[in-house]
Structure formats: C-alpha cells, structure tokens
Amino acid sequence: MGREQDEQAAVSPTPRVALPGSAQWMISSLEGEVRTVAEQVTAQVRVAVPELDAPGDGRLRQLVFTAIHNAMHLFVDEALGREVSYTPVEDMFRKVGYRVAVRGRDQELVDQGMAVAVAALSNELGARAAENELSAGALNAINEAVSAFVGHLTAQISIGYRAGAEARSTDTGLARARLIAALLTGGDDDEVESQAAIAGWEVADAVTVIAVEVEAGRPLSPDTLGPEALTRPGREPQPVVCATADAEDVVAAIRAAAPQTRIAVCWPVPRADAPVAWTWANRALELVRAKVIPARPVIECVRFRTEIWLHAEPVLRRQLAQELLQPLFSETENSREILSETLLVWLETRDSAPAIAARLGVHPQTVRYRWKRINELFGDSLHDPDFVIQLTLLLKASVPLWIAGDQSDFQRYREQEAG
Amino acid sequence: MSSETVACLLLAVLPAAFAFGAPLSLWFARARARAAGVFLDGARAIAAGSRVDTVLLDRWGTVTTGQLRVVAVDPVEPDHERNLRWFAGALGHAADDPVSRAIARLSARGKLSQVHQHEGRGISGSVDRHPVRLGRPDWLGMESRDDTGVTVGVQVDSRPIGYITVADDVRPHAADGVARLRSAGVVPVLVSEDSERNTRELAATCGIEEWYADRPADVRDALVEEQHRRGRVVAVAGPGAPARAELVLAEDDTTDGSTVQARIRLADLDVARVATALAVARGAARATTRARRTGVAVGVAGIVLAATGALALPLAVGYAVLGCAAVVAVAGAGRPR
Numbered sequence: 001m002g003r004e005q006d007e008q009a010a011v012s013p014t015p016r017v018a019l020p021g022s023a024q025w026m027i028s029s030l031e032g033e034v035r036t037v038a039e040q041v042t043a044q045v046r047v048a049v050p051e052l053d054a055p056g057d058g059r060l061r062q063l064v065f066t067a068i069h070n071a072m073h074l075f076v077d078e079a080l081g082r083e084v085s086y087t088p089v090e091d092m093f094r095k096v097g098y099r100v101a102v103r104g105r106d107q108e109l110v111d112q113g114m115a116v117a118v119a120a121l122s123n124e125l126g127a128r129a130a131e132n133e134l135s136a137g138a139l140n141a142i143n144e145a146v147s148a149f150v151g152h153l154t155a156q157i158s159i160g161y162r163a164g165a166e167a168r169s170t171d172t173g174l175a176r177a178r179l180i181a182a183l184l185t186g187g188d189d190d191e192v193e194s195q196a197a198i199a200g201w202e203v204a205d206a207v208t209v210i211a212v213e214v215e216a217g218r219p220l221s222p223d224t225l226g227p228e229a230l231t232r233p234g235r236e237p238q239p240v241v242c243a244t245a246d247a248e249d250v251v252a253a254i255r256a257a258a259p260q261t262r263i264a265v266c267w268p269v270p271r272a273d274a275p276v277a278w279t280w281a282n283r284a285l286e287l288v289r290a291k292v293i294p295a296r297p298v299i300e301c302v303r304f305r306t307e308i309w310l311h312a313e314p315v316l317r318r319q320l321a322q323e324l325l326q327p328l329f330s331e332t333e334n335s336r337e338i339l340s341e342t343l344l345v346w347l348e349t350r351d352s353a354p355a356i357a358a359r360l361g362v363h364p365q366t367v368r369y370r371w372k373r374i375n376e377l378f379g380d381s382l383h384d385p386d387f388v389i390q391l392t393l394l395l396k397a398s399v400p401l402w403i404a405g406d407q408s409d410f411q412r413y414r415e416q417e418a419g
Numbered sequence: 420m421s422s423e424t425v426a427c428l429l430l431a432v433l434p435a436a437f438a439f440g441a442p443l444s445l446w447f448a449r450a451r452a453r454a455a456g457v458f459l460d461g462a463r464a465i466a467a468g469s470r471v472d473t474v475l476l477d478r479w480g481t482v483t484t485g486q487l488r489v490v491a492v493d494p495v496e497p498d499h500e501r502n503l504r505w506f507a508g509a510l511g512h513a514a515d516d517p518v519s520r521a522i523a524r525l526s527a528r529g530k531l532s533q534v535h536q537h538e539g540r541g542i543s544g545s546v547d548r549h550p551v552r553l554g555r556p557d558w559l560g561m562e563s564r565d566d567t568g569v570t571v572g573v574q575v576d577s578r579p580i581g582y583i584t585v586a587d588d589v590r591p592h593a594a595d596g597v598a599r600l601r602s603a604g605v606v607p608v609l610v611s612e613d614s615e616r617n618t619r620e621l622a623a624t625c626g627i628e629e630w631y632a633d634r635p636a637d638v639r640d641a642l643v644e645e646q647h648r649r650g651r652v653v654a655v656a657g658p659g660a661p662a663r664a665e666l667v668l669a670e671d672d673t674t675d676g677s678t679v680q681a682r683i684r685l686a687d688l689d690v691a692r693v694a695t696a697l698a699v700a701r702g703a704a705r706a707t708t709r710a711r712r713t714g715v716a717v718g719v720a721g722i723v724l725a726a727t728g729a730l731a732l733p734l735a736v737g738y739a740v741l742g743c744a745a746v747v748a749v750a751g752a753g754r755p756r
Contacts, residue, residue, distance in 0.1 A: 369502045373576070
C-alpha cells in the first residue's frame with residue numbers, strides 16, 4: 001500500500017467489517033485460535049524482517065506481537081457483530097511506527113512486516129476456506145474486509161512514524177530535558193529509551209545522580225558539562241545525571257564551572273533507581289544545611305549513607321522523638337545534651353565507664369553519674385531490646401541535630417505540655 | 420707588785436672575763452636548737468623566752484596541721500557518695516580557701532569552666548559541663564546542719580546530692596605538746612577566728628583550758644594586752660607579729676622593721692616545737708648564769724692564789740686554761756628540760 005493511500009486511510013472513518021453469514025461462521029471457527037495464529041504470523045514477520053526482532057529492543061519485539069494479536073481479536077470480534085473499540089489497537093500501531101522512527105529506522109521495515117503478516121494471514125484464511133468449502137464470494141468478502149482493516153492499521157503506523165520522525169528532528173536539548181525528567185521521576189523504559197534515542201544519550205545500566213546547590217538565578221549551563229551529562233537548569237538544587245563511568249569527569253566539569261558551588265554526588269545506582277538517588281542527593285544537601293553532615297564542596301553521599309538513611313523520614317523521627325525521648329525533654333538544654341550524648345555512646349559501644357569517659361573527654365565518675373541519671377529517667381525501658389534499638393536509631397538521628405542547634409523537638413514538647 | 424705577779428693575776432681572772440665576754444651558752448643553744456627545727460637569732464630571744472609564762476597559740480599550724488580535713492561525706496542517697504566526692508572535689512580545686520582545699524583532696528582535678536566565687540556563700544562552676552555549686556546549705560536551698568566543723572552542701576545539675584563536713588586537722592601529738600608547755604610553767608591559750616563551739620572542742624581535744632573564739636588575726640594585740648593586765652609575760656606562736664608580745668614564734672623571719680620584740684624562728688608552728696623552743700631558751704639562760712658563776716668563782720680563787728704567791732707564772736697559765744675549759748663545759752651543759 002502506498003504512502004498516499006495510507007494517509008487517506010488514516011483520515012478516513014474507521015472501516016466496518018461486514019461479512020455474509022457463511023464467512024462469519026468460518027471466522028467464528030477461528031475465534032479460539034487467535035493467539036496461536038497470531039504467534040505463527042509474528043514468527044513469520046520476525047523471520048522475514050529481523051530488524052523488528054532485535055534482541056536489544058525487547059519492547060519493540062513484544063509490541064509487534066501484541067499489536068498483531070490485538071488486531072486479530074478486534075477483527076474477529078467485529079466480524080461476529082460485537083461492540084468494539086478501535087482506539088487501543090490504533091494506539092498500539094502508532095507506537096510501533098513511533099518507535100521505529102525515533103530509532104532512526106526506515107518505515108519500509110514496518111511496511112515489509114505488515115506485508116508479511118497480511119500474506120501469512122491470507123494463506124491461513126485461504127486454507128480454512130478450502131477446509132470449510134467456503135464460497136468464492138464469501139472468501140472474497142473476507143479478503144476485502146481484511147484489506148480495508150490492514151489499510152487502516154497501516155495508516156496508524158504512518159501517523160506514529162511521522163510523530164517519531166518529527167520528535168527526532170526537534171531540538172535535542174528538549175529531548176535531554178525530557179530524558180532527565182523521565183529518569184528522575186521514574187518514567188517508563190519506553191519513554192526513557194525514546195528520549196535517549198532522540199537526545200543521542202546512551203542509557204547506561206548504572207547512573208550517577210548529582211545535586212548541585214546553585215545560586216538562585218545562576219544555573220549551570222548544560223554546555224559546560226559536556227554531552228555525557230544530563231542536567232536541567234532552573235531547578236534548585238540543579239540535577240545532573242550521567243553514566244557512572246563518566247561521573248568523575250562530570251564532577252570535575254561542575255567544579256571547574258562553579259568552584260564555589262556545593263554538590264552532592266550519590267553513589268552509582270541502576271537506572272531505575274535514579275529517582276531515589278536524586279532524593280538521597282537532595283537529602284545530603286539538606287543535612288549539610290542542618291549541620292549534620294560536614295560542609296565540604298563535594299559531598300560524597302556514600303560516606304554519609306547512615307545519616308541519609310536515618311533522616312529519610314523526618315516526620316517519623318519527630319514523632320518517635322516526642323514519644324520516646326520525653327524524659328530527656330524535661331531536662332535543661334545542657335543536661336539533655338550531655339545525657340543524650342552519653343546514652344548514645346553507651347548504646348553504640350556498650351563500653352565501660354572509663355572507656356566511654358575517654359571517648360567523651362570526661363572523668364569516669366562523671367559517666368557513672370550520668371548513667372545513674374539516665375537510669376532514673378528511662379527506668380526498666382532500657383532492658384527492652386526493641387526500645388533500645390529504637391532509642392539508638394532515634395538518638396543517632398536526633399543528637400547531631402540538637403548539637404547543631406535544632407531546638408524544634410523541645411519547642412514542640414513544650415507546646416504540647418502547655419496545651 | 421712585780422710584773423710576774425700582775426701577769427699571774429690577769430691570768431687568774433681570765434676565766435671570769437671569758438664567761439662574761441663570750442656568748443658561749445648562745446652558741447651551744449643555737450646548735451642544739453637548730454637540730455630541733457628552732458632557730459635562735461639572738462640573746463634577746465633567749466632572755467625573753469626564759470621569762471615567758473603564757474603562749475598564745477594560733478589555731479592554724481600549732482595544735483592543727485594548718486589545714487582542714489574532711490570528716491564526713493553525707494550523700495542524700497547512698498549511691499551518690501562517689502558522685503559527691505568527685506564533683507565537690509573537682510570544684511574545690513578552683514578555690515584557695517581552707518574549706519575548698521580540704522574538699523579538693525577528695526578527688527582529682529577535672530574539666531572546670533565558668534567558676535565563680537560567691538563571697539561568704541560558696542563557689543559555683545561547671546565540672547565536665549555539669550553545673551555544680553558548693554557552699555552554705557541555706558544558699559543552696561538545702562536544710563542547714565549542726566555538725567562540728569564547717570558543713571557545706573553540694574548541688575549538681577541543680578539537684579542537691581549531699582553534704583560535706585570539714586574540721587580542723589589536729590596534730591596527732593598536740594596534747595603532748597600542750598602538756599609539755601604546761602609542765603614547763605607556760606600557760607597555753609588557744610586563739611581562733613572560728614566559732615565558739617568549734618574552738619571549745621578543739622581546745623578540749625588538745626587539753627587547753629583557756630581559749631579565745633571568733634578572734635581574727637588583727638585583734639591579737641588586744642589579747643596580748645589582756646594577758647599583760649593579768650601580769651603575764653606573753654609569747655605568740657602563729658603568723659603575724661603582735662607588737663606588744665614579748666616574744667614571737669613564727670615560721671618565717673620577716674619583720675616589718677617596726678617590730679622590736681624578740682623572735683624565734685621555727686621550722687613549723689607545731690605546739691611541740693613551740694614547747695621545745697621555749698625550753699631551749701630557758702635552758703640557754705640557765706647555762707649562761709651557771710657559766711658566769713663558774714667563771715667568777717674560778718677568777719676569785721685564782722686571784723687569792725696569785726696574791727698569796729702560790730700561783731707561779733707557768734702555773735697561772737695552766738690555771739687560766741683549765742678555768743676557761745671549766746666555763747665552756749658548764750655553758751655547754753645547759754640542756755633544755
């Protein structure tokens with residue numbers, strides 16, 4: 001079928017499959033074997049057009065079979081006079097065209113595949129007609145209906161192909177922006193691969209996500225980072241994603257472009273985990289601002305995984321603190337700080353008083369005194385293993401915040417008490 | 420009278436002149452006293468010491484070691500005893516008053532910060548970042564105590580953790596020293612700036628019958644005057660130098676230039692050493708008298724022998740030598756009783 005005919009079919013109304021009774025009867029005999037026939041047809045298409053069976057493009061491979069199978073179902077249902085909707089099948093054939101186009105392949109491939117499929121299907125129908133001694137007129141009616149149906153679907157492929165080709169020819173910067181957005185929001189593989197193909201960015205199995213603490217109104221230009229880095233100016237912090245193999249060069253490029261800017265470099269993650277890596281890198285920057293992580297120009301997140309983990313749920317930490325640390329909150333600020341610090345060291349090390357004292361830089365008797373006070377405050381709870389684990393995690397998360405000057409836990413406690 | 424007779428007469432009186440002219444007793448007394456930690460600087464001290472019949476003993480250093488010592492550590496809870504010792508002792512290192520020094524001996528030094536002295540009330544500071552206060556119980560809002568000595572309250576983290584009582588560190592042989600004074604005819608009188616009750620108990624412990632309480636150092640002259648009015652010759656053992664005392668027994672020999680009274684310097688103010696000093700002075704005085712009498716007797720006998728011609732010149736020389744030797748022997752025999 002020529003291109004012009006395709007375009008005409010695309011804009012023409014959806015064809016209605018109307019068959020004489022004997023043809024309907026024969027089609028009905030096919031109903032239970034649609035999947036088997038679809039598999040056979042797909043197998044012939046894959047053999048005839050190997051490009052549609054590329055092992056590296058599993059989605060296209062699956063899409064071809066699904067499109068053939070669903071199209072056959074639609075044809076049979078409509079031939080048997082059932083209520084049907086063309087939209088899902090049309091979308092599927094447009095996707096096939098789009099995928100082939102954005103990968104820079106020729107539409108002839110799809111046309112070739114369609115021709116193989118139609119031929120295989122016609123052979124199958126012919127054989128069935130002979131078996132069922134179908135009249136020539138009825139067989140002719142079936143063939144005409146198939147031709148109209150295939151013509152309509154081929155037109156959908158053309159529409160999809162044109163859209164893909166158009167996307168491919170548009171600005172790659174836009175595609176790169178869409179790609180990083182898809183990566184950081186967990187967009188589906190189809191979207192990621194399509195945008196990556198348009199952007200000319202090779203999708204790596206492991207990626208490194210970087211959060212750049214840019215000054216307001218002074219974003220990093222994508223040009224300064226090189227083609228291997230994806231970035232999205234205008235967001236604060238500004239995200240940068242690159243293949244892990246390129247991470248070192250990209251970090252160096254960021255440092256060269258903005259030496260005063262702090263960046264948080266997440267550890268390498270599979271591509272699918274890029275959204276959480278972005279969350280972790282952001283949290284690392286937040287923890288630097290909260291003085292939990294030391295302020296350095298380049299924050300290697302891998303060195304602060306514990307802190308990032310402990311502060312993953314700030315609201316939960318806050319609620320647990322209000323619940324479990326109440327005895328400490330009723331102490332003075334100074335007492336609260338030194339008792340919690342001592343308790344945390346004990347929970348972490350379970351050392352003797354002299355060892356803890358050496359670690360804290362105080363006299364051993366001071367540690368014994370603090371331990372007596374801690375026992376007075378928490379009582380038998382300290383013998384409950386679950387409580388001890390919760391307390392350890394909670395203090396590990398909270399004490400650095402308190403030392404950094406965060407008094408919100410105590411203010412909240414006082415407000416609750418006053419209320 | 421021949422020149423030989425004149426020479427013999429002069430040789431005969433030589434022992435008497437030697438006994439009066441040479442301070443032999445002082446030399447011997449100094450040598451003996453130095454070994455006992457008593458330093459006699461002049462004949463005036465010996466003369467004054469021999470006349471003294473009353474000695475005012477300053478509380479610090481005479482019957483006590485000059486320091487206080489902790490006599491009770493009383494925590495509000497038994498578990499707090501070590502905490503009490505540690506925090507109070509660590510803060511005690513920050514002050515230099517006798518009470519703080521005594522408490523400081525309870526523990527090693529710690530990390531101190533924000534130390535403040537509160538005049539007449541106590542001391543506050545941070546030990547290993549814990550706020551600690553040490554002082555009068557009423558200042559800390561604690562119940563007052565009525566123990567002998569000085570009782571201070573201790574507060575950590577704004578919570579009372581106990582009391583510490585300090586009292587005079589009485590010398591182990593203070594009572595013996597006092598008894599030696601009394602047996603030598605010297606009346607010991609205790610003088611203290613401490614309370615009447617504490618002074619009375621200290622005096623009783625040492626066997627002293629007369630004492631003055633609540634008397635700071637600057638009123639010691641008035642006490643000496645009071646003893647003078649009772650006809651006593653007074654020595655003062657202790658720091659400072661009351662101008663009106665006949666004799667001062669002190670650890671150092673510093674004077675302000677205006678003092679004219681006799682002084683005896685002591686290695687320390689231990690009441691036993693005070694008794695030794697007075698005994699040495701008295702013994703030296705007695706030895707001086709005996710030596711002079713011996714010199715006069717030998718001289719008179721020599722004159723008689725020379726006048727009667729019984730003492731030829733060679734014999735006169737030998738007589739003079741023997742006479743001087745006798746004077747030296749008598750002067751050196753003066754030992755304190």
